Structures are given as C-alpha cells and as structure tokens.
Amino acid sequence: MPTYESMPFHLLTERLVLRPWDEADAAEFSALLSERGKGTPTVEHIRTSITELLTATEKTGIALLPIQRRDEGDFIGYCGLIIGRSTLEEPEIAYELFQRVHGRGYATEAAAAVLEAAAATGRTRLWSTVGTWNTPSLRVLEKLGFERDRVSTEDSGEVAWLTRSLP
Numbered sequence: 001m002p003t004y005e006s007m008p009f010h011l012l013t014e015r016l017v018l019r020p021w022d023e024a025d026a027a028e029f030s031a032l033l034s035e036r037g038k039g040t041p042t043v044e045h046i047r048t049s050i051t052e053l054l055t056a057t058e059k060t061g062i063a064l065l066p067i068q069r070r071d072e073g074d075f076i077g078y079c080g081l082i083i084g085r086s087t088l089e090e091p092e093i094a095y096e097l098f099q100r101v102h103g104r105g106y107a108t109e110a111a112a113a114v115l116e117a118a119a120a121t122g123r124t125r126l127w128s129t130v131g132t133w134n135t136p137s138l139r140v141l142e143k144l145g146f147e148r149d150r151v152s153t154e155d156s157g158e159v160a161w162l163t164r165s166l167p
C-alpha cells in the first residue's frame with residue numbers, strides 16, 4: 001500500500017468544528033448511540049470505545065471526529081473516516097448526528113470538510129456503505145457527489161455501496 005499523510009484532526013467549517021475526542025465527550029456520545037434504539041451504553045463502555053478509536057487512529061492516521069457547533073459549543077455527533085467494509089487505502093466516510101439537529105445541512109457540511117481532509121492525505125477514492133432504506137444518508141452522499149457502485153445483501157438487509165473520487 002502507498003503511504004498516506006495522517007488526516008488533519010481539527011477541521012473548521014462555517015458553523016462547525018471537528019476536533020479530537022475528549023474524555024468529557026463520553027456522556028454525550030452515549031446519548032447519541034442510545035438514539036439507535038438499542039439501549040444506552042454505560043459511560044464506562046463509551047470511555048473504552050473512545051480509547052479504542054484513539055488507538056485505531058494512532059495506527060491508521062484516519063479518524064472519526066466529534067462535531068461541535070461553533071456558536072452553541074455543543075457536541076452534535078461525529079463524522080470522519082473508517083475502514084468499515086472497505087480498506088485503509090480507500091476508506092469509508094461515516095457520520096451520525098443527534099435527531100434534534102437533523103435537516104439543517106450539518107452532516108453535509110461536516111462531511112464536505114472530511115472529504116477535503118481525506119484528499120489532503122493523498123487518497124484518491126472514498127466509499128460509503130448505507131442501508132438502502134436510509135434516504136437521508138443517501139441524500140447527503142448524493143449532495144457530496146458520491147455515485148452508486150453496487151448493492152449487496154447482508155443479514156441486516158440491502159447495503160448500497162457508493163464511491164467518490166477525490167481531486
């Protein structure tokens with residue numbers, strides 16, 4: 001595999017800042033994951049997850065980053081790059097935001113900054129895998145210029161694979 005620069009871990013947009021994880025994010029991160037409707041992870045469990053994310057980033061140079069609103073200063077979700085179902089060379093973009101802030105263009109704004117950060121590492125292609133039912137997420141990807149490559153079937157249902165080349 002070619003070597004890539006580490007992605008920048010501080011990204012600034014018009015309304016948002018993406019920055020590294022802090023232990024103080026644990027309670028909000030737990031609240032975010034509880035919106036998946038499968039229970040609330042303990043803060044202890046979340047602290048372990050944050051440590052695992054940081055360890056993975058040390059190894060890979062790519063990261064999921066907390067998203068904070070610049071005006072309000074609140075944690076509203078995360079966005080970044082993961083290996084996911086793809087590879088370190090062509091990673092996946094991922095995002096998840098609190099329901100209370102959906103529909104205001106925040107995911108698109110954060111993801112656009114992550115695309116730029118991915119390009120800065122020297123990578124030339126990104127992927128995203130999304131449940132075919134997930135209209136909002138597919139719309140975000142469409143707005144970012146991703147194109148559908150294929151659909152696979154998993155136990156959990158149909159998964160759309162989308163890709164975007166980077167300048």
Ligand SMILES: CC(C)(COP(=O)(O)OP(=O)(O)OC[C@H]1O[C@@H](n2cnc3c(N)ncnc32)[C@H](O)[C@@H]1OP(=O)(O)O)[C@@H](O)C(=O)NCCC(=O)NCCS
Binds near residue numbers: 097098131134135140
């Ligand atoms: C996917 C997600 C991050 C989008 O965040 P967001 O900040 O609301 O996204 P944006 O506001 O940037 O864009 C959402 C777009 O979807 C559209 N949309 C939302 N719900 C929709 C629906 N039911 N049908 C059609 N379009 C819909 C919005 O209108 C908007 O498009 P527009 O700008 O053309 O109007 C958010 O819904 C989320 O966190 N979902 C749960 C986690 C998740 O599914 N993550 C992705 C896993 S692949």
